Structure formats: C-alpha cells, structure tokens
Amino acid sequence: MIAFIDMHREKFGVEAICRILGATECGFITSRGDLASKTRPASARSPRDEMLVEEVKRIHQENYSVYGVRKMWHAMRHAGWDVGRDQVARLMKSAGLQGVRRGRKPVTTRPAAGEDQRPDLVDRKFVADRSQQLWVADITYVRILAGFCYVALITGVFSRRIIGWAVAPTLHTQSLPLLALEHAPLSPWSSRNGSGLIHHSDRGSQYVSLAYLDALVAAGVKASVGTVGDSYDNALAETVNGLYKAELIYSKRI
Known part of the structure; x- marks a missing residue:
C-alpha cells in the first residue's frame, strides 16, 4: 500500500x-498513516x-x-545460519526468488527380452542406514541440438547424492551404465566394505545384460x-532424473 x-x-x-482507497484489506490508510510509516524506526528484525x-x-x-524453499532452508542451515523454513520462505519471497518446477517426463526404459529371475530386495523402501547399503540406478535422456544424448546415473540412497554418472549418444551397455558404474566410488567395493551393498534398477x-551383471557379481x-x-518400484532414481533435468538442463535453456 505504501509503495503504491x-x-x-x-x-x-x-x-x-488515501480518500479513494478508503478501507482496504490491509486496514484503513490515511495521509497521517503514510507519513508515520516513513518516520517509524526500523524494527529490530529489519x-x-x-x-x-x-x-x-x-x-x-x-x-x-533452482532451489526451492526446502532446499534453500537446508542450504542456509548448512552454511551456518540459524533460520526456520518459514523465515526462508519469507526471505525468498522478499528477494523475488523461487525454485524451478518440474513437469512429467517420458519413460526411456527398454524392457529386456526373456525372463529375469532377480528379486526386488527394496520393495519401494528407499532408505539406508549407511553409505554403502543401497544404490539406485536409472537412465534418462536429454534433448540436444543434434538430437538426443543419454545419461546414466547412480545415486547413493543414504546421502541422496549422485555417485556415478555417464553420458553417451547411445544406450549401449558398455558406453553408458557400465561407465557410470566405473565412475562410482570403487574403493568401497572390496569384499570387506562392499558386502551387503544392493544395486537397485x-x-x-542395459541392466540385465551379462556384462553389467558380471560387474556386479565381481x-x-x-x-x-x-x-x-x-516407475514407483524405482521411484528414487526417477526423482533424481527429474531433478537433474529440471535444475541443470531445462533451467539453463535460452
């Protein structure tokens, strides 16, 4: 009102x-009130x-x-600021900031031929008590000027971080998911530390191929x-795909 x-x-x-505006949703405004707003000392919070x-x-x-209120709240606290989530929302609104919004994305999975005997050891429970307990993997695509490129991502469930990734022009196992697997931290893959680690996809x-299964067994x-x-059976990986494209791809298009 004062700005108007x-x-x-x-x-x-x-x-x-003030006479035309009269009683408003913000209260009754007068010329005296407008003057008082200019001379009133700033609050301690300002x-x-x-x-x-x-x-x-x-x-x-x-x-x-690209961060919204929730991620900004965590980022602010990580930076050492003692702030509440509602306070961050108010500050972002004051600064004219908002997070990127995601839309629905098409599915890129190619079903494997033949019967797959591997079990579902996760049962949609994407939680972990330690870093080398559960990884989720998936493949997505990114539209580029020349057509498409494909991105394979491996996410650590405990840290919610992308720990392995690869980009390739094709969906071939050797050039995409296996390369992402090689980029994942290999040191914890010893028989001592890697025991009990589950790879979910x-x-x-690409994930049913003998080359990929042999790498996991080894x-x-x-x-x-x-x-x-x-998609709900691999929901966390699907979410990471969506965040990756929304925050790092779509938000940077000109």
Missing part, C-alpha cells in the same frame, strides 16, 4: 489517494533481514538459481530390480 502511494503521489497527491536476503540471493545463485535391457554387490513398467 509513493508511486502515484506526484500525480494525484497522498490525501486524494537489519538482520537485509543481511539474510543478500545471503539467500548468494546461496540461491550458487545453486544454479528397473528391468531395462564386486560382491547384490542386484535388485523392480517390476516391469512400474
């Missing part, structure tokens, strides 16, 4: 604007808010300007798969 008055005061005058808004802008920009042909990792055509 300041914008039009030179053309219409403060008293005329100086800290001004500092925090700048910090919110900085952290938001450092994270590709869909039933796509590392002492248990293979787990969801049911055919059910």
Whole structure:
C-alpha cells in the first residue's frame, strides 16, 4: 500500500489517494498513516533481514538459481545460519526468488527380452542406514541440438547424492551404465566394505545384460530390480532424473 502511494503521489497527491482507497484489506490508510510509516524506526528484525536476503540471493545463485524453499532452508542451515523454513520462505519471497518446477517426463526404459529371475530386495523402501547399503540406478535422456544424448546415473540412497554418472549418444551397455558404474566410488567395493551393498534398477535391457551383471557379481554387490513398467518400484532414481533435468538442463535453456 505504501509503495503504491509513493508511486502515484506526484500525480494525484497522498490525501486524494488515501480518500479513494478508503478501507482496504490491509486496514484503513490515511495521509497521517503514510507519513508515520516513513518516520517509524526500523524494527529490530529489519537489519538482520537485509543481511539474510543478500545471503539467500548468494546461496540461491550458487545453486544454479533452482532451489526451492526446502532446499534453500537446508542450504542456509548448512552454511551456518540459524533460520526456520518459514523465515526462508519469507526471505525468498522478499528477494523475488523461487525454485524451478518440474513437469512429467517420458519413460526411456527398454524392457529386456526373456525372463529375469532377480528379486526386488527394496520393495519401494528407499532408505539406508549407511553409505554403502543401497544404490539406485536409472537412465534418462536429454534433448540436444543434434538430437538426443543419454545419461546414466547412480545415486547413493543414504546421502541422496549422485555417485556415478555417464553420458553417451547411445544406450549401449558398455558406453553408458557400465561407465557410470566405473565412475562410482570403487574403493568401497572390496569384499570387506562392499558386502551387503544392493544395486537397485528397473528391468531395462542395459541392466540385465551379462556384462553389467558380471560387474556386479565381481564386486560382491547384490542386484535388485523392480517390476516391469512400474516407475514407483524405482521411484528414487526417477526423482533424481527429474531433478537433474529440471535444475541443470531445462533451467539453463535460452
């Protein structure tokens, strides 16, 4: 309301604007109230808010300007700021910031021919008590000027971080998911540390291939798969795919 008055005061005058506006959703406004708002000392919260808004802008920009309230709240607390989630929401609104929004994405899984005897060891429970307990893997695609490229991602369930990735122009096992597997931290794959690690994926042909299964067996990792055509059985990997494309691909298009 005060900003509206300041914008039009030179053309219409403060008293005329207040008289026309009368009682509003924000209360009754008068020329005296407008003057008081200009002379009223700043609240104790204002100086800290001004500092925090700048910090919110900085952290938001450092994270590709895609974080929403929840991620910004965690990022602010990670940076050492004692702030609440509602406070972060208010500061982001004040700074004109918002997170990127995701839409629905097409499925890229190619079903494997033949029967797959591997069990589902996860049963849609994407939780882990330690770092080398459960990994989820999936393949997505990114549209480029020349057509498409494909991205294979492996995510650690405990840390919710992408720990292995690969990009290739085709869906061939050797050039995509196996390369992502090689990029994942190999040191924990010893018989001592890798014991009990579960690798969960869909039933796509790349993950059913003998080369990929042999790599898992050689590392002492248990293979787990969801049911055919059910994205919820690999929901965490699907979520990571969506976040990757929304935050790092779609938000950077010109």
